[in-house]
Every structure is written in structure tokens, then in C-alpha cells.
Amino acid sequence: MVALTQLLLNARDALSAQSFGIGVTGQNVTNVNTTGYVRRDANLATRVGGGVVAVGIRRAADQFLDRRWFAATGASGSASEREGQLSGVESLFADAQGTGLGDAISGVFDAFQTLSQNPSDPTARQGVLDKAAHLTTRLNDTANAIAERRQELLQKAQAAVAEVNAKASEVAQLNRQIAAAEARGEDASDLIDQRNQLILGISSLVDVRTFQDGNGDPVLQAAGTTLVEGDVAATFSLDLAADGSLRLWAQSSGPPATEVTAGLSGGKLAGLKEVRDTDLVELGDRVDQLAWDVASAINTAHAAGFGLDGVGGRVLFALPPSASGAARQIAVDPTLLGHPDRVAASSSAATVPGGSDNAVALAGLADDLVASGGTRTASEAWADVVGDFGTRLARARDTAETRSGVLAQTEAMRQSESGVSLDEEMVNLTKFQHAYDASAKVLATVDELMRELIDKVGR
Amino acid sequence: MDERMRVTDALRYESVRRALQGAAQKHAEAARQASSGSRLESPANDPVAAADLARVSAQKQRVDTQRKTVASVAGDLGLAEAALAESSDLLARAKELAMQGANGSLSASERSMLAKQVGELRSALAALGNTKGARGYLFAGSQTANPPFSTAGAFSGDDQEFVVDVGSGPTGVGASGAQAFTTAGGRDVFQDLTALESALNLNDPVQVAATLDHLEADRAQIGEERGRIGLKQEKLDTSDLLLEDASLSFAESAEKIGSADPFEAFSRMTELAQTLERSVAVSKQLLDLGSLWR
Numbered sequence: 001m002v003a004l005t006q007l008l009l010n011a012r013d014a015l016s017a018q019s020f021g022i023g024v025t026g027q028n029v030t031n032v033n034t035t036g037y038v039r040r041d042a043n044l045a046t047r048v049g050g051g052v053v054a055v056g057i058r059r060a061a062d063q064f065l066d067r068r069w070f071a072a073t074g075a076s077g078s079a080s081e082r083e084g085q086l087s088g089v090e091s092l093f094a095d096a097q098g099t100g101l102g103d104a105i106s107g108v109f110d111a112f113q114t115l116s117q118n119p120s121d122p123t124a125r126q127g128v129l130d131k132a133a134h135l136t137t138r139l140n141d142t143a144n145a146i147a148e149r150r151q152e153l154l155q156k157a158q159a160a161v162a163e164v165n166a167k168a169s170e171v172a173q174l175n176r177q178i179a180a181a182e183a184r185g186e187d188a189s190d191l192i193d194q195r196n197q198l199i200l201g202i203s204s205l206v207d208v209r210t211f212q213d214g215n216g217d218p219v220l221q222a223a224g225t226t227l228v229e230g231d232v233a234a235t236f237s238l239d240l241a242a243d244g245s246l247r248l249w250a251q252s253s254g255p256p257a258t259e260v261t262a263g264l265s266g267g268k269l270a271g272l273k274e275v276r277d278t279d280l281v282e283l284g285d286r287v288d289q290l291a292w293d294v295a296s297a298i299n300t301a302h303a304a305g306f307g308l309d310g311v312g313g314r315v316l317f318a319l320p321p322s323a324s325g326a327a328r329q330i331a332v333d334p335t336l337l338g339h340p341d342r343v344a345a346s347s348s349a350a351t352v353p354g355g356s357d358n359a360v361a362l363a364g365l366a367d368d369l370v371a372s373g374g375t376r377t378a379s380e381a382w383a384d385v386v387g388d389f390g391t392r393l394a395r396a397r398d399t400a401e402t403r404s405g406v407l408a409q410t411e412a413m414r415q416s417e418s419g420v421s422l423d424e425e426m427v428n429l430t431k432f433q434h435a436y437d438a439s440a441k442v443l444a445t446v447d448e449l450m451r452e453l454i455d456k457v458g459r
Numbered sequence: 460m461d462e463r464m465r466v467t468d469a470l471r472y473e474s475v476r477r478a479l480q481g482a483a484q485k486h487a488e489a490a491r492q493a494s495s496g497s498r499l500e501s502p503a504n505d506p507v508a509a510a511d512l513a514r515v516s517a518q519k520q521r522v523d524t525q526r527k528t529v530a531s532v533a534g535d536l537g538l539a540e541a542a543l544a545e546s547s548d549l550l551a552r553a554k555e556l557a558m559q560g561a562n563g564s565l566s567a568s569e570r571s572m573l574a575k576q577v578g579e580l581r582s583a584l585a586a587l588g589n590t591k592g593a594r595g596y597l598f599a600g601s602q603t604a605n606p607p608f609s610t611a612g613a614f615s616g617d618d619q620e621f622v623v624d625v626g627s628g629p630t631g632v633g634a635s636g637a638q639a640f641t642t643a644g645g646r647d648v649f650q651d652l653t654a655l656e657s658a659l660n661l662n663d664p665v666q667v668a669a670t671l672d673h674l675e676a677d678r679a680q681i682g683e684e685r686g687r688i689g690l691k692q693e694k695l696d697t698s699d700l701l702l703e704d705a706s707l708s709f710a711e712s713a714e715k716i717g718s719a720d721p722f723e724a725f726s727r728m729t730e731l732a733q734t735l736e737r738s739v740a741v742s743k744q745l746l747d748l749g750s751l752w753r
Contacts, residue, residue, distance in 0.1 A: 033468075090501055090502070090503075093502060094500070094501060094502055095502075095509075095512070095513045095516070100513075102516065103520070105517075106517045106520045109521065110520065110521070110524040113521075113525065113528055113623075114527070114528075116528065116622075116623045117527075117528050117531045117532060117593070117623060118531070118593055118594035118595070119594070119603075120595055120604055346601065350601070350617075350619075351600075351601035351617070351619045352601070353595075353601070353602075353603060353604050354594065354595060354599065354600065354602060354603030354604070354619070355601040356621060356622055356623060357622050357629060360622050360629045361629075363624055364624055364628070364629075366517075366521050378517075379514055379517030379518065379521075380514055382517070383510040383511070383513035383514040384510060386502050386506075386509050386510050386513045387502070387506045387507060387509060387510030387513075389506075390503050390504075390505070390506030390509045390510070391506040393501065393506075394502075394503040394504075396503075408477065411473070412464070412473070412474075413464075415467050415469050415470040415473070416464040416465045416470060417465070419465070419467030419468070419469045419470055420467055421466065421468060422468050
């Protein structure tokens with residue numbers, strides 16, 4: 001009789017456990033397309049007496065895979081951000097259609113060449129001023145576009161830092177909720193999924209590392225410093241160094257904040273910083289140097305000549321005292337604006353107006369090694385800038401593609417471990433359903449046996 | 460993919476999405492190259508080639524501008540040569556008049572009429588000396604804004620050589636009025652005509668005869684300047700040929716560097732279109748795989 005009763009209880013437990021399994025399967029099926037969802041397995045165990053009990057749910061997660069996933073996301077984030085931002089300034093350096101800065105530089109030399117054909121022609125003289133103005137406008141536009149892009153990148157970086165701080169704060173809250181749920185013996189899988197999604201979001205913005213400290217508290221490190229430890233989150237902030245470059249600071253509890261810029265190695269922030277503080281600065285410096293070299297050479301030659309008024313010593317371009325900021329500040333010298341007669345085509349006052357030798361000398365600067373410390377012609381120096389930009393963008397594209405491939409592979413591995421397979425769930429559903437049917441059959445059989453026993457004994 | 464991998468639904472969809480996206484991107488790039496004919500839309504496609512193209516484009520632009528210079532100054536030089544040829548003819552006519560005037564049988568009034576013709580020839584010569592071209596008065600040296608010769612033949616220009624760069628550095632391409640008509644070239648042509656005119660007016664056949672050698676020297680002087688112009692024209696022609704070759708060469712280089720081979724581009728586009736179609740077909744099959752849920 002005791003055995004029959006135990007059988008009855010076991011059947012009852014089995015029905016409950018298989019129902020639990022069906023419920024877990026249903027949850028998996030329901031969340032098949034939910035981003036960040038980690039499939040669950042119903043954890044069934046044998047109860048003393050031969051029965052079965054649902055002891056909980058197992059998240060099919062691998063923390064090592066998760067760490068690789070976060071790292072790959074950060075690496076891919078920085079590379080794709082750099083590639084995207086460099087692509088955004090491509091039009092400044094692409095010259096395949098002959099409408100770029102190189103064309104504007106050549107235009108000035110061509111204008112002097114045209115002037116040399118007819119030094120007294122007011123149209124040819126105005127042509128020199130027009131081409132000079134076109135060049136300065138192109139240089140100003142290029143420098144301003146670089147400066148504006150750097151300002152945009154600063155704002156993007158600030159937005160990214162704000163996003164990191166908001167997510168870090170949420171991670172800290174979730175850590176508290178997860179610890180509380182686990183202390184109560186509740187399933188915290190949903191909360192852990194949410195936390196992982198937040199960490200993934202942070203890893204796309206800044207490089208992260210996760211581990212548990214000696215007390216078992218989860219620690220989230222970002223940019224080489226602790227961002228979240230247990231339920232305490234630090235905050236990141238940005239400012240600009242004296243040279244205008246971005247600095248990242250971390251503050252955990254009260255001042256002083258610690259600079260962590262050197263630890264920044266991944267995520268969107270690292271990509272933004274590399275483009276803003278390395279690529280655009282170096283490219284901008286090259287354009288400044290080119291502007292300075294070309295304009296200085298033209299100024300020197302122009303000052304050696306004489307305008308139609310017989311006055312010499314005038315420069316064509318107004319320049320700052322050094323190459324720094326030359327592209328942004330360069331302008332046609334105010335003394336020449338509106339005075340094409342002052343363009344110095346003759347090499348002496350005595351040969352005005354038909355003397356063309358100074359115009360010839362100015363046009364000939366196109367072939368002279370006036371740039372890059374006297375090693376390159378103006379067009380060669382511009383070609384070097386184009387090549388430099390192309391190399392940077394090509395390298396950024398290659399890196400982004402490679403890292404995207406690594407991320408895809410890591411995601412695939414993680415999906416393979418933690419993702420939901422509907423076919424697999426169908427098999428599980430059938431498995432639990434059959435077990436449920438069988439348990440119900442056991443229950444019915446025990447019930448029948450007991451009824452028969454009661455009937456016979458009771459008669 | 461590891462053969463022991465669990466294949467989940469998200470993994471299947473993601474692999475289909477990636478495969479389709481990759482094939483579509485490659486096909487779009489091939490189609491862009493085939494339709495635009497350019498393989499260097501972005502310097503990143505081939506940074507070295509992009510730099511080469513920028514360099515070659517600048518060189519071609521410079522050479523093309525120098526060719527325009529050749530065309531421009533060649534026109535003026537031709538005009539100057541024609542003016543000098545006509546001047547030479549005028550001096551030949553002056554010499555004929557001098558020979559007539561040197562004939563002792565002519566009367567004073569006949570010589571006076573010859574003197575008048577010589578005066579007209581001198582005016583005509585001054586007009587030729589004041590020939591204007593695209594850059595101003597051709598025989599004025601650097602003083603191109605004003606006529607270099609007065610009607611009496613007084614010279615107010617200079618002997619400054621007009622230079623341009625036609626690919627080989629500063630090159631003289633002007634016609635020198637000083638060398639052709641003034642003592643800078645040996646003799647003052649206008650003074651010699653004036654001397655002839657005076658001798659005819661003075662009815663002095665001996666003096667008239669004395670101008671014959673001078674007039675011949677004047678013609679030779681103009682002939683020398685024509686010769687120099689001829690050499691300059693030859694140099695311009697040579698420069699033009701060299702610049703034309705250079706321009707074609709730079710154009711070919713630019714084409715080679717920046718252009719996509721049309722046959723290769725089209726065949727690649729076709730190949731990638733087929734790849735894309737296959738990818739779509741495979742994707743359909745993957746997505747239509749039988750499911751236990753049906």
C-alpha cells in the first residue's frame with residue numbers, strides 16, 4: 001500500500017516536473033527572436049523515493065564565450081567607427097575627378113602660366129587672383145571641415161560617455177537585484193540576460209573586461225579601470241587636453257577623478273579618439289604644411305616681382321606666422337584684392353607692363369621642390385596626402401572587416417551555445433509531453449490498482 | 460563552422476543575412492565600377508594608385524596649359540614674322556626708289572615725288588613696327604601697352620625678351636623691334652629711310668646712291684630678326700610636339716591608373732551577379748528547410 005502511495009506521489013511529481021519542462025520549452029520558443037536571450041534548460045532531479053522534481057532552470061551560457069563576445073564587440077566597434085568616420089571625410093581627400101585641392105593648387109600655377117602669355121591682360125591678371133582665391137577657399141573649407149568633424153566627434157564621444165555611464169548605473173542596479181534574487185533562491189536568468197545586454201552595449205562603446213572579485217561580486221572593467229563593482233558604478237567624463245585631444249576620466253566615489261585615457265583600447269570611443277586625435281590631426285597638419293609651403297614659395301617669388309604700378313615686394317597670400325593653422329587662415333593678401341594690376345608678372349619695374357619673366361618663374365614653381373622640406377613638388381606633396389589618407393582608410397576598412405569577421409564568429413559560437421533551436425525545442429516539447437502522458441498513465445494505473453485493492457479488501 | 464556546432468534559428472538567419480549582404484555589396488561595387496569605368500572612386504581602393512593619379516593629373520594639367528601657351532605665343536610670333544616679311548618688302552621697294560633716284564637723268568620734281576613715296580613707305584613701316592598681337596604691341600619689348608614707333612620712326616620700346624615656359628624653362632618667344640629696326644640691331648632703318656627721303660628732296664643723286672648699301676643692310680637686319688623668329692617658331696613646334704606626346708602619355712597613364720578594364724569589370728559584375736543569384740537560391744532553401752513544427 002505504501003508503495004502504491006509512493007507511486008501515486010511520484011506520478012504527481014512527474015506531472016509537475018514535466019509541466020515545468022514544457023513551460024521552459026515554451027519560454028525558449030517564445031524568446032527565439034529575443035535579442036540577448038539565453039536558452040534555458042529545465043533542471044530536473046530525482047527526489048528521494050524515486051520521484052522527480054524540477055529544481056530550477058539552467059542558463060545555457062558560457063562566461064568565457066561571453067567575455068570573448070564583449071572583447072570582440074569592443075574591437076569591432078572601434079574599427080568600424082574609425083572606418084565610418086574616415087569615410088565621412090573622404091570627399092576632402094578624393095581627387096579622382098580632378099575637383100579636389102590638387103586641382104586648386106594646379107589652378108594657381110596655370111593662372112600664372114596664362115598670365116605669362118600676356119602680362120598686361122587684365123583678364124589674365126584677374127584670373128590669377130580668382131585662382132588664388134579658389135585655392136584659399138578650398139584650403140579654408142578643408143581645414144574647417146576637419147575642425148568641424150573634430151567638434152562633431154567630441155560631441156559623439158560625450159554622448160558615448162553618457163551612454164556608458166547610464167548603462168553602468170543600470171548594470172550596478174541589476175547586480176543588486178540579481179544578488180537579492182539569488183539570495184531568495186529565485187531564478188535570476190532574465191536579470192542576467194538584461195545585464196549581459198547592457199554589458200554588450202557598453203563593450204560596443206568602450207573596451208570591457210568582466211570577472212568576479214574575491215567576494216564573488218561581479219566586476220566590470222572598462223578602459224582598464226573598474227567601472228562597476230557589485231552595485232557600485234563609477235562615472236566616466238571627458239575633457240580636452242591643452243593640445244585639444246580627448247581625455248577620459250573615471251571617478252568612483254568623490255574626487256579626485258583618475259585619467260584613464262591610456263587604457264582606452266576598444267569600442268566606439270577608442271575609434272572616435274583615434275580618428276579625432278590622430279588621423280584628422282595628422283591629415284590636417286599635412287594640409288597646413290602643404291598650404292604653408294606652397295603659399296610661402298609663391299609669396300617669395302611674387303614679392304620679387306613688380307605690378308603694373310611698378311611697385312614690388314607684395315605677397316599674394318596672407319599667411320599666419322607658422323604652418324600651424326595655415327590652411328584655415330590663408331587668404332588672398334588684402335593689398336591685392338580688387339587690384340589685379342598689382343599681380344607681379346615682371347621682374348623689374350622697368351619691364352612693366354609686358355615683362356613676363358616673373359610670371360614664368362611663378363608658373364615654374366609647379367615643377368620646383370617647394371614642399372615637404374624641399375623634397376617634393378606641390379602636386380607630389382598633395383598626392384602624398386591623398387595616398388596617406390587612402391592608406392589610412394584602406395587599413396581601417398581591412399581592420400574593420402577582419403574584426404567584424406571575428407565578432408561574427410564569436411557571435412556564432414555564442415549562438416551555438418546559448419541560442420534557441422526551434423527543432424530542438426520541438427524535440428524537448430515532445431519529450432516532456434510524452435513523459436507527461438506516461439506519468440498520467442502511471443497515475444491512472446496506480447489509481448486503478450488502488451481502487452481494485454480497496455474493492456477486494458473492503459468487500 | 461565547427462561541425463559539432465549547434466545550429467540555432469538565429470544562427471541560420473544571421474548566416475543567410477550575412478551571405479546575402481556580402482554578395483549584394485560585392486555585386487554593387489562591381490556594377491559601380493562597370494558603369495562608371497573608374498576603379499578609384501575612393502583613395503582606399505588603391506592608395507598608391509590614387510596618389511599616382513593625383514600626381515599624373517597635375518602633370519597633365521600643367522602640360523596642357525603649356526600647350527595653350529604655345530598656341531597663344533605661336534600666333535603672335537607668326538604675326539610678327541609676317542610684319543617683318545612685309546617690312547622687308549617695303550625696304551625692297553625703298554631700294555628700287557633709291558636706284559631710280561640715283562639715276563642722274565631724273566629731274567628735281569621727279570626726285571621730290573620719289574621722296575614722297577619714301578615718306579609713305581616709312582609711315583607704312585612704322586605701322587608695321589606697331590603691329591599688335593594678343594599681348595599688345597609685338598615689337599615693343601616689354602612696353603607692350605604703347606606703340607613703340609612714332610610716325611617718324613622714333614623708338615620708345617625696349618629690347619626686353621618676351622619669355623614663356625613651354626616645357627623647358629623660360630624660353631624667348633618674342634620679336635624684337637629694337638633688333639629689327641633700330642641701331643640695337645646695327646642700323647636705324649627709319650633713319651636710313653629718312654636719309655633717303657632727304658637726299659631725294661635735296662635732288663642729290665650721289666647721296667641717294669649712298670643710301671643703297673644702307674637699305675640693303677637694313678633688309679639684312681630685318682632678315683636676321685626673321686631668322687631668329689623662325690628658329691623660335693621651330694622651337695615652339697618642337698615643344699608643341701613634345702608637350703602633345705607628354706599630354707597623351709599622361710592621359711594614358713591616368714587611364715591606366717584610374718580606369719577599370721571594361722571587359723574585366725563587366726565579366727566580374729556578371730560573375731558576381733551569378734554568385735548573388737546562387738546565394739539567394741541557397742538562402743531560400745535554408746529558410747524553407749522543413750521544420751518539426753509543421
